[in-house]
Structures are given as structure tokens and as C-alpha cells.
Amino acid sequence: MNSPDLQTVAIDLADRSYSIAIRGSLFDNPLSYVELPGAHSALIVTNAVVGPLYAERLQKALAPRYAQVVTVVLPDGETFKTWESLNLIFDALLSHGCDRKTVLFALGGGVVGDMTGFAAASYMRGVPFVQVPTTLLAQVDSSVGGKTAINHPLGKNMIGAFYQPLKVICDLDTLKTLPQRELSAGLAEVIKYGPIADMDFLAWIEAHMDAILAREPAALAHIVRRSCEIKAWVVGQDERESGLRAILNFGHTFGHAIEAGLGYGQWLHGEAVGCGMVMAAQLSLRLGLVDVFFVNRLTHLIQQAGLPVKGPRLRPQDNAGRYLELMRLDKKSEAGEIKFVLIDGPGRACLQAAPDDLVRKVIDQCCVD
Ligand code: NAD
Numbered sequence: 001m002n003s004p005d006l007q008t009v010a011i012d013l014a015d016r017s018y019s020i021a022i023r024g025s026l027f028d029n030p031l032s033y034v035e036l037p038g039a040h041s042a043l044i045v046t047n048a049v050v051g052p053l054y055a056e057r058l059q060k061a062l063a064p065r066y067a068q069v070v071t072v073v074l075p076d077g078e079t080f081k082t083w084e085s086l087n088l089i090f091d092a093l094l095s096h097g098c099d100r101k102t103v104l105f106a107l108g109g110g111v112v113g114d115m116t117g118f119a120a121a122s123y124m125r126g127v128p129f130v131q132v133p134t135t136l137l138a139q140v141d142s143s144v145g146g147k148t149a150i151n152h153p154l155g156k157n158m159i160g161a162f163y164q165p166l167k168v169i170c171d172l173d174t175l176k177t178l179p180q181r182e183l184s185a186g187l188a189e190v191i192k193y194g195p196i197a198d199m200d201f202l203a204w205i206e207a208h209m210d211a212i213l214a215r216e217p218a219a220l221a222h223i224v225r226r227s228c229e230i231k232a233w234v235v236g237q238d239e240r241e242s243g244l245r246a247i248l249n250f251g252h253t254f255g256h257a258i259e260a261g262l263g264y265g266q267w268l269h270g271e272a273v274g275c276g277m278v279m280a281a282q283l284s285l286r287l288g289l290v291d292v293f294f295v296n297r298l299t300h301l302i303q304q305a306g307l308p309v310k311g312p313r314l315r316p317q318d319n320a321g322r323y324l325e326l327m328r329l330d331k332k333s334e335a336g337e338i339k340f341v342l343i344d345g346p347g348r349a350c351l352q353a354a355p356d357d358l359v360r361k362v363i364d365q366c367c368v369d
């Protein structure tokens with residue numbers, strides 16, 4: 001199959017607008033970076049898995065533009081999305097005399113991207129940064145839209161900032177080295193866009209799941225582009241989540257409880273979101289917002305993507321109570337009342353509270369020992 005042509009998706013945010021470039025052979029091509037502002041230094045932030053695969057090639061691509069290109073390698077994984085890792089970025093910036101024009105490059109998945117963005121938002125009160133996402137999840141979701149954060153032991157992504165990148169470079173070739181489990185995790189965020197915004201896209205994913213799992217370039221190009229378009233449409237209307245943007249958190253309220261309750265890194269973020277979408281769909285069903293055929297269709301697709309559809313028990317007794325405790329810490333909660341993203345018709349989402357007894361029934365039904 002021929003490799004797909006370059007595609008670009010625009011994020012329209014007035015003076016914070018930028019573009020997402022999507023194709024193979026992009027991240028190590030100096031032409032990808034020509035329109036970035038000039039600076040003396042660039043700092044590549046990566047991790048111990050992605051660094052050895054790609055950092056040297058990015059370093060070479062940036063060398064013509066920056067007199068100094070430094071690479072900082074963070075420990076890998078969600079458990080390291082912490083203050084300590086963030087400080088390693090500040091240590092590197094300060095020890096290399098990086099000034100306020102220094103451009104940061106996030107080379108990795110969502111963990112590296114979220115931490116690099118937060119470091120860029122706060123170093124010298126804000127320096128430019130570029131996202132070079134190397135997981136499917138990061139290409140279709142986390143690198144776009146400017147949410148940056150680290151975790152707190154009591155809650156996920158609790159400390160962070162809205163801060164937009166200058167550009168996003170989605171190099172589809174980097175997905176070739178991604179473990180299959182990580183590809184499936186990324187598919188959770190791809191599938192998400194169907195029920196909340198575009199049922200035609202959901203049907204397309206259903207029809208092309210084999211090609212996607214086989215990483216056919218045209219299939220990957222399509223899901224990355226369409227996901228970015230939908231995210232751009234949402235973020236363009238509600239950058240700081242005062243309303244609409246919350247729909248992008250479909251499945252995340254239950255999912256974040258799974259991640260925090262089991263301990264970060266036990267389940268992948270995308271796995272928790274996949275299972276969380278099943279729970280949120282079941283809750284929508286119990287509230288009379290969707291029918292059982294819709295819930296079964298979505299559950300089947302999530303399973304087809306290689307994702308869990310049954311949640312873990314977070315403690316032996318009163319498991320549902322533990323989920324509720326964790327979900328009350330969700331960023332969408334108001335005065336301790338949990339707000340769920342629910343589906344109120346195929347392709348349409350809403351934010352609403354639900355009675356605890358219904359939520360408990362859903363959790364009891366959806367969890368296994
Ligand atoms: P991740 O960053 O941990 O990457 C997954 C794993 O794949 C890691 O081990 C990583 O080292 C490895 N990896 C990355 N690229 C690779 C490649 N090309 N080849 C081989 N291995 C590779 O996880 P993720 O799923 O990318 O991101 C999850 C994070 O994103 C979570 O912390 C979540 O909260 C965050 N997130 C943020 C947003 C947002 O809007 N900012 C949205 C969704 C998720």
C-alpha cells in the first residue's frame with residue numbers, strides 16, 4: 001500500500017492556533033520544523049523506551065535550527081507522571097542555561113506529552129513547545145488541545161495547566177514499534193469519538209477494525225485524522241472546558257477511578273477508559289437515555305479492539321463504595337456531586353449527575369473478581 005499523503009488539521013484558537021501534521025516520515029525531517037520561531041536552544045523530553053528508538057533522529061533534524069539541542073530522558077510510565085519527573089525537566093533546562101525562547105519537544109506518548117506541556121507552561125512562566133506524539137493515544141487525543149498535567153496520589157491529572165503547543169507532528173511510522181496492548185489502549189480514545197460526536201465514524205471503525213489492528217497505513221491515517229478533526233472541533237469551541245469539552249471525557253470518570261484505585265500503571269489509561277465507556281453506557285441505559293442495542297454495539301466494538309469490558313474490583317467489600325469515593329474527586333464533580341458524561345442518543349453526549357443507587361448497580365454489574 002502506498003503511504004498516505006500529508007494531511008493537516010487546524011486547531012482554531014485565535015492567537016493560540018496551530019496545526020497537526022499527519023503522515024509517515026515526518027518527525028525526523030527538518031522541513032517539519034521550518035516555521036517554528038528561532039531560538040538558541042531546544043530541549044527534547046523523552047523517556048527510557050522512546051528515547052533509544054527515536055531521540056537521536058529528532059536531535060539530528062533539529063540541529064540545523066538550534067545551536068544547542070539537549071535531550072532529557074525520563075523514567076517510563078504512568079507511575080512516573082510526578083513532581084519528581086517534572087523536576088528532571090527543570091533541572092535540564094536550568095543546568096543548560098536554557099532561556100525563555102527555548103523550544104521544548106515532547107517525544108513520546110501521553111505521559112511525556114502531558115509533563116512536557118506542563119513544564120513548558122511553567123518554565124520562566126511559559127516557553128514554546130511542540131508535541132511529537134509516538135503512541136496512537138497521544139496522536140488522537142493527548143497531544144491536541146493543550147491539557148497538561150501530572151498525577152497526585154489522590155487523583156489523576158490533578159495538577160496542571162491549559163497550555164497549547166506550537167505544532168503537533170503525528171508521524172504514523174512511529175506507531176510501527178508500539179506494542180499491541182498500547183495500540184488497543186489508543187483505540188479506546190478513537191472509539192470514544194463515535195458515540196459522542198460521529199456515528200458514521202463509529203461504523204467506519206467497525207468495518208475496518210482488522211485493518212486498524214494490522215496497522216495498515218491508510219487505516220491509521222484515517223483514524224488519526226478524523227479523531228483530530230473531532231477534537232479540534234470541540235476544543236475550538238471550548239478550550240478550557242467550561243461546557244462542551246467535557247464530552248471528551250466519556251468513560252473517563254469510571255476510568256480514572258480504575259486507574260487511581262488499582263494504582264497508576266496497573267491498567268493502561270486507554271484500557272481503563274475503554275471499560276469506563278462500557279460502564280457509562282450502562283448508566284445511560286439505566287437512565288433511559290439509550291437502548292440496549294446501542295450499549296451492546298459499543299461494548300462489542302471495545303472488545304473487538306482488544307480492550308477489557310469488565311472492571312476490576314477495587315476492594316473486597318463495598319467495591320461500588322470505593323468507586324464512588326474515587327469518582328467524587330473527579331475534576332467534573334461539583335460540591336461532591338459526580339457529573340457523568342452520558343450518551344443521550346447515538347452520536348450525542350451530555351453531562352449529568354445520577355443517583356448513587358443506580359451507579360452502584362452499574363458497578364456491581366460491570367465488575368469481576
Ligand atoms: P504512555 O505515554 O505511557 O505510552 C505508553 C507506552 O508506550 C510507554 O511505555 C511508552 O514508553 C511506550 N511508547 C511510546 N511510544 C512508543 C513507540 N512509538 N514505540 C514503542 N513504545 C512506545 O501512555 P499513552 O497511552 O500514550 O498516554 C497516556 C497518558 O495520556 C495518561 O497519563 C493520560 O492521562 C494522558 N492523556 C492526556 C490527555 C490530554 O488531553 N492531555 C488525553 C488523554 C490521555
Ligand code: GLY
Nearest residue numbers: 145147245248249
Ligand atoms: N482528553 C480530554 C480532553 O482533552 O479534554
